[in-house]
Amino acid sequence: MSSSIDSESLLSRASELISLAKKAGADQADAVVVRSRSRSVSVRLGKVEGTEASESDDFALRVFVGNRVASVSANPGFDLSALAERAVAMAKVSPEDPFACLADERDIARNYPDLDLFDPSELSTEAMTEAALAMEEAALSVNGVTNSSGAGASAGFGGLVLVTSHGFSGSYLASRFGRSVSVIAGEGTKMERDYDYDSRLYLADLDDAADIGRRAGERVVKRLNPRQVETGSNVTVVFDPRVARGFVGHIAGAINGASVARKTSFLRDKMGQQVLKAGLNITDDPLIVRGSSSRPFDGEGVRGERMVMIEDGVLKHWFLSTSTARELGLSTNGRGVRGGTQVTPASTNLALEPGDIAPEDLIRSIGNGFYVTELIGQGVNMITGEYSRGATGFWIENGELAYPVSEVTIASNLKDMFMRVTPANDIDRSYGVAAPTLAIEGMTLAGR
Incomplete structure (x- = not known):
């Protein structure tokens, strides 16, 4: 993966795009590149069924003309000037949005930590195939397992390059390695299916392939009859x-500021009230070293901090991006996630303690x-x-x-x-x- 990780040229291109947007008439702007590289192998019954590889650097430019905003996206190789002019022209005829804005200048990160999110280990297609076959073989060797739905291994990375017109410029990458297997036990109408998997930032932290397979086999056999x-x-x-x-995910959804603003959360009127059993805490921490969902800054360039979202059962915070916070009369807490041209709040490393x-x-x-x-x-x-x-x-x-x-x-x-x-x-x-x-x-x- 190391041959494709240089972000300096993307930062330079994003900075140039901001300058051109300002020249075309934007009051403010930000440019983001969502990066992705992935390779995977899938096997079934001892044979390779497929190999896949993908990579992308997807650019998005967001411009503000007064309270009007427009966003455009493009693939690498686009004409910078044309994209900037198109975005500004779109913004000028867009309806006003009183909440859309960049993060406040005082909120943007002036420095951010190295969270050790990127493992440069090279994993060959042969090694991924070997791991997938080992998982399947271990699962099929469990007495009572009768068939395989397949096994797979993957490697890749994702990341963000972000430049804003009010001074933020940064990037980060996070690697990801995964292994999974699904098997069947029983025959005819009495078949059962189960699976096991592991996913880590660092290759060395992945569970052994045979252990994953064995766990999947043992799980499915226990489900028979x-x-x-x-x-x-x-x-x-x-x-x-x-x-x-998944249950904790429901809690996260209920305290997401976007849901509160849309009035689609059953906890929307519960701030400061007890919503969980006394003694329980929900924490969210984007700054865990090697954390699965860690990030040194959010999709708006804001550095988040560890927060106790629900403390002793009492709701203390919503997940907030800048625009969502503004709509609710609050301030962002660095939970903005960039999804193409949109920024929405979401959790990071979330835990029910x-x-x-x-x-x-x-x-x-x-x-x-x-x-x-x-x-x-x-x-x-x-x-x-x-x-x-x-x-x-x-x-x-x-x-x-x-x-x-x-x-x-x-x-x-x-x-x-x-x-x-x-x-x-x-x-x-x-x-x-x-x-x-x-x-x-x-x-x-x-x-x-």
Whole structure:
């Protein structure tokens, strides 16, 4: 990957684009290059099914003429002057937007840390193929596994080059290496599928390919011969950490400033109030060294800091970009994400902080309940908080995982779920969203 990482020429080109936009009549402007390089290999049943490679440096120019704004995007090789003139001409005939603006000059980062996000390790196609085959072979060797849905390995990087008309100029890159495998157990109508994966910034941190494959095989075999369970209205549901990360994602969505501004969050009127069970904390930290979702500055050139978004159950902050903050009468907290020509707020390294009980003891304390390993469907209404999703997992009986369960639905309201959640102590901070095993009391389970 090292042959394609030089960002200096892109910074120079972006700076020139800003100058041309100002010359064409823009009051303010920013230019961004979203960078991406990736290679991947997929295999199935011992044979290579496909190899892919892609790379892009996508330019976007955003210009402001008074309260009017326009954005244009282009691929490398475009004519700088023509792009700048086109953007300014578009802005002059655009409707006014009272909230669109660059980050305030006092908020932009004058310096930013090296977060050690880029691993220059070269990973050959042969090495990726070898890893994918090793995962699949290890999974298929688990007794009871009957087929493969495929395995894959990938390597690449992404990054951002940003220049603004009020003095910010910076860039960063983050590498990414991944491995995944999906396998099937059982025959005919009694087949089950499961998977395992790992994704890291540094190649040396990736889980061993054979270990990933073995875990996938063991997971799917445990799901064989599932049962349905009786419908119940006061069931304690335990979320496996892999599922719990999605639950924390719902919290992030509910405290996103853009959702609050659009009035599409069920927590939009809850600032300063208790929204999670007392004692629980939600943190967000963009500055973790080698963090999965770390960034030295956001999509507007603002350096974010670690924040406790929900403290002792009380909502303290929204995720904010500059325009969203302005709409809400607040100030940005450096959570702006650049998506092409748009800037929207989002979390970085988000975590529901762990409790002090081991997951085994948490399950034992429940007695009877439902342990969820996979959720199906998108039955979550972020305006009302209504939650209803298909689920598979294991029935908890006398404090132990007793037998696999499928074809059930779990339901509640996220407002109630947030107030009834108990975290274990087994948090894994390897991913951009981190959560331990979670137990949630009082849910409805629809079975047979």
